[in-house]
Amino acid sequence: MITTQTVNGHSYRFDSLVDLLAKATPLRSGDELAGCAATSEEERAAAQWALAEVELSTFLSEEVVPYETDEVTRLIMDTHSAEAFAPVSHLTVGGLRDWLLEVAARSGAGDVLTALAPGLTPEMVAATSKLMRNQDLIAVGRACRVTTGFRTTVGLPGRMATRLQPNHPTDDLRGVAAAILDGLLLGCGDAVVGINPAGDSPQVTADLVALVDDVRQTYDIPLQSSVLAHITTTIGLIEAGLPVDLVFQSIGGSQATNTSFGVDLALLREGREAGLSLHRGTVGDNVTYFETGQGSSLSANAHLGTGGRPVDQQTLEARAYGVAREFEPLLLNTVVGFIGPEYLYDGKQIIRAGLEDHFCGKLLGVPMGVDVCYTNHAEADFDDMDTLLTLLAAAGVNFVITVPGADDVMLGYQSLSYHDALYIRNVLGLRCAPEFEGWLVAQGMADPTGKVFGAELGASRLRELVGAVG
């Protein structure tokens, strides 16, 4: 597909769909690093005009990453539903943007968008997002409904869940327990208690799985745990009879990215089946949990598409959601600012990417969360995270990541704090997952309307939680 577009008297040529998608993407450092970004703002505007005219059906005949060599493309193409696509099959990319905004403004939008999801490919969704402003990403993202369940129900309207992330530099069980206690006292953990182990040894992973299961049972808390080891480690734990709740894996939007993570679709399928075999969910059987992030393909040198051209990082990220939805996850979060300024340079780029990822995932039917985060060499700060959290809450994000004091002392980056969750719940009236909320009410940490107060350590029966560990 070769396109030319004239704006302001200047003519611009785009020599493929891959090229057009990349050049229509709002500025970000990762696309500049990959060498696929527009070289001027006017070229970007021209690309957006041209992309707006592309028929959605083009994405079903023209591959961004070759079908023959990439199983992610095969998954996307082979599972596409022509029936679900029918209502929008006549539209262009620009037409879909208008259509989505019209649907989002009507009642019953959630059902319409849920029915549409199997008819959209990640590339169509990514393309549409490139024509949307932040408010469009929020408005349509908010209209989507993706609800999943395990021991809690995540994604219900008016609610936002949190992952409690009690990481520790040496996986010390008492230290992890202390950070879990801190989070529970501030009402966090209804999406998952999810621990990134510092080491990937099966024994450490097993000890952490057992720790959270003990806490859950001792205090009768409706929650699920995940230890974010490699999926093969988790499958091994399941075979060894450990109380594994969620099966985690980092995934990306190309086969080569997934190879760099040591996985393929067959292994993800095996992991999901292992999780399902335990029948540990009580309100649902969504047993997988995935993390993604713009830039992961480029950092693995796994970002080349049709014609050997670099695919922009946002389109590749949307393709990762195309992988995820095949495995019906309970949770997926983009780790949006973690990867560093060579992919997302500053607060503006991180905020935009967080909203894009949420929109694309939700529209594809993925239960999107966001790790609202940054590293110290990015041009970002706590104010930027406050802004992104508030925008994502307005957009109806299913869950966010929370850590003690916003400082992840194991991974060395800043996420949100447990306190940040209290802030946004209070300001926007967002409630916890209903099962977890019931527990908080019973503990005196929330009132029957769902307003969360948290509790002081000395006044809570949870204070013995750490003492029992070890």
Add this chain to the structure above:
Amino acid sequence: MTEAVPLDPWAALRPTTQARIGLPRAGMGMATTTVLELSTALAAARDAVHVPLDTGALLPGMTELGLGTPIELRSRATDRALYLRRPDLGRVPEGLDGLPSGAWDVGFVIADGLSSRAVADHAVPQVAALVKALGHEFRLAPPVLVTQARVAIGDWIGEAMGVRTLLVLIGERPGLSVADSLGIYLTHEPRPGRTDAERNCISNIHPPAGLGYAEAAATAARLVAGARALGRSGVDLKDTSGAPELP
């Protein structure tokens, strides 16, 4: 009226983790002291990234080590903003003029990396400890100071100088709690194109809280000897002493 200072109910738990647990609240937010502590920690981290390395201040100390006159170089990343956006430019020197060559066993490249503070605080004493650990056995090259630099820039420098085993001392990405951590990357027979899998790393050097200079130097000496015996560095080279060796 005096009030008793309330005991911190978290006191017994704080030693279990560096995580910022049990922070005081103000309503649904954090107390003023906590917010100021966090912004101060962020300020230290951002200054570590953005304050330029004062190489002039390092030269007297480097010269006193007796390794010959230190050489100063720059990468192709012309400023910090470009350095942060283009890691590829930080891996290539702007030029190699002025580098001496010789039959040296071990060379030292001191690179600002992502924390100028780590280099300013720890590079001279760390090289001194390395000289003490290596100097009686090996011929040591003059140190090279390089700014806006990533680890792989050492491959060009090491090859140009004819160094057999190269140690790159570089400022590590600052966390919120530690802004001055230094790392040492060892590459045997450095040349452009070496991958990170062909290097060994000693991380988290920032005494007194982190790894000490003598301990890091002892680990480096074992790795240098091991690389020379094995003929390569990287994933096949293990430090079997049990000393901390991070990936």
